[in-house]
Amino acid sequence: MHLYSRIFSFGQNLFHRREVERELSDEIACHLELLTASNLREGLTESEARRAALLELGGIEQIKEQVREVRIGHQLETLRQDLHYAGRFLLKHRFFSASTVGTLALGFGISTAMFCLVKSVWLRPLNYPDPDRLLQISAEPPMAGLHEADISLPRFEQIRSRKDLFVEVAALTSEQLTLIRAGKAEQLNTARVSDGFFQMLGAQALRGRLFQSTEQRVDGPNVAILSYSYWQNRFARDPNIIGQRIIVGGESSTIVGVLPPAFAVPFGDFNVYLPRVFTVGFLAPQQIDRGAGFLKVLARPQPGIAVHQIRTALAEMDGRYRNRAPENMDAHSNCRAFPLRETVVRNIRPALAAVTLAVICVMVLASINVANMLLGQLARREKEIAVRHALGAGRRRIVRQFISENFLLVNVALIFGIGFAWIFLAMVHQFGSGFLPGSELRLDTAGVCFALVLALVDIVFFVSVSAFNAPRDHIGETLRRSAAVSSDHPTLTPFRRALIITQVTLSLLLAIAAALLVASWYRVHNVDLGFEPVGIFVADVSPVSDRTESNTALLQRLIERLQTKPEVASAAAVYGLPLSHDDTFLQYAPADRPMPIIGHRAVTWYRVVSPQYFNVMRIPLRSGRAFTDADKLRNQPVVILSETTARLLFGNTNPIGRKVVCGGTIQTTHEIVGVVGDVRSFDLIQPVREEMYFPMAQCEEPSMTLIIRATAGTKLGAIKKRIRASLQELAATQAVTTPQPMSRIIARSFARGRFVAVALALFAGLSLLVVMSGIYSVMDYAVTQRTREIGIRLALGARRRDIIRPIVASGMKLVGTGLIVGLLVALGCMRFLSDLLYQINATDPLAFGFAISLLAAVAFLANYLPARRAMRVAPLAALQYE
């Protein structure tokens, strides 16, 4: 009964408030009448009776308020009221609300998007069991520019045999193999994995099963496992996939399993997995036995063994390997172990860090801006607050009002912010998918929670700022204060000044960083590649199986035929296309000097090319000759060096006619016949490396890339058709991948630099907007306070110039302080960006100068415009302003 009555009353109070209030008013009015009546009976006059009754009753409003306070649901009611007033306030001051909500929403959006990005890069790729214990074991790179080199088969077996050190050891190697289906050929990212690889990473087959140990033997059957995305895209999730056969790399393999969608290998995205990691198409068996490196090795140490213990053990194993097989190619390279997580994010870390810091700057700037705007509003509402004090609102009630206003503001901004985050993530996906691992960037619940936390932090920040700066003066003083006295009243508290200085500092940092990165990217973009990529189309050509005609012979015929066609200006073939990260290297030594033993020789990158290659790529010939048809298999083996290699080996002397010995397991002596210009083949940023070229006729390679320089105006479609037609005419059985323009391949190398530069430039631009609007609103408020004073001075004959100048000067003083502080910080901190900068100093004066002038100009405008606006007010109007 008790509870039911309470619930009923609660409902009444909530939904029938007006009736309840009316009843209360009636009741009190009746009470008043009864008192008056009883006073009349006692003999007072009517007016006296009523007055006495009123005195006895006390304050009617106070009574009503006290009744309301004991009502059930009172708290809810006041909350509803507060929100209602907050909403009305925000709607009334539309410009204020729009700018604060907009600024905050942008900040929330960018921060949340960044959070999701960082999370997907740091966390997602490693959803393996106990991922922090996983190590990657690699070899020291043979030359600068690589982070690590691959392990050879003998070393892998040595490591695997140490059951005392490792619980599990597994390896992966990758190949580009051709898959033939329904007469169409496709170049696939294929991986070969050792026994236990999937189990080590905790993968379970979605369909079918994983590889068995029997399949990993030399004579094992040909089986394959598909990745989920490949099964989905190419086989349309065919439920009968298990048992079907596909032709991969010339062999017919049975599909035995499909991997789950969430599974990803740390070394890249592979479509098809094969067993028997020791049979790869690009290495001869002798090379594999003699220590050629081609494996990526993962290991899980035994529980209780730390990484440094592993490293010591590996060093000891290096020694034993060297003694056991001193002739092996990798006898003198040492093994290293790193936690897997480190290797995965190593490339990305500086870029991600830079962008994250930029985002934090923008968020802080946005919050400061809003805080400043709130303080401005607060000062404007001094009178309103004083009146509310007088009407009985306690200090707590007023602070509660601030909380509801800020709460509403931040929440509306939050909703928009989440929308922005979704948009930003889509943009990042568009721009950054080239180099960001874990390409699934989604706005998930963790992101939303992060946004909520940000919102909470901001609410707390704003409320404390408001509460601390709320006017505490005596009510009477506040009410009496008028515009006339306001010039004596300091318009900008030190706190607000500090906020502006902080904004300018942060904004300058962002602007300098953006200027540096954009300049760096511009230089990267204009770097001399050493060849002319515009107008070149490439396609991979590889044999379907062991056919009678060699790849080389076919390519020669294909090139000859293509050169007669109108769409083709010239054509060539290459093994090891520049900038495609298909890198191969070999050991070499000049023949006319004492040669170091195998394993200690210098290493160079190499390419196998058709005679027309240098022509098609427009690589200049420095001396000697290019390859000709005379360089056939039976004739003297020849080689062409790049400039850098020639200079390295022979200094300024003529290298033509001298000999080099190339190779590790199989060594051949080559005569140098020419020197060509350098080419940026690995990376746009790394310095140029040593390179050698061998003629196609003398080196058979399993698959090569066809290069076509198209005649002016030829489109990709025409090239596609021409290649297909020519292949048919030659009755070739080779598989050719879809041609693409060379520029697309190069663009991938640009991807990271472009992403960071664009992101930073965007954020710097945003921050400029934020700072400008922040300074503008603060200055606007300050000037408005002094309109009356300005009007008087104008009426008294002061020149406009004399009034504007001190106002702008005081504002610029603040800006100047911010710029100086920002400059000092930047000089110290910009060097952390060096990883991302190419051919530009972290303290490049031009970039610094540009950023400072831009910011100063923007700040000046933000100061000047409000002052000018105040000038337009006619003096009389100013005097009337109250």
Added chain:
Amino acid sequence: MSKPKTPEAELLQGTLDLLVLKALAAAALHGLGVSRRIELITNGTFAVKPGSLFPALHRLEEAGWLKSFWGTSENNRRAKYYRLSKAGRRQLENETQDWKRISLAIGSALEAT
């Protein structure tokens, strides 16, 4: 604005509910009537101001111990009357017992040496 803190005023805040319930035990009354009755039955010690009375009445009504209805007052005007509900009568009994127990205990405590 705080009320003058007489000892009666302090005590009243704690036991106002009890007095209101008792005042309505005999007959239904309107707000002024309750105030007068309390003054009467306490021999003039407690003069309950409307600022305390109305909140108490409404609180007791929401708890379900009083029921209200609109009737005609002595000067032929509409007025809001309150009466005890069944639960209210029980509550009055319980609180009376509690009060007697407490006052006995305090009384004996003050008598002790």
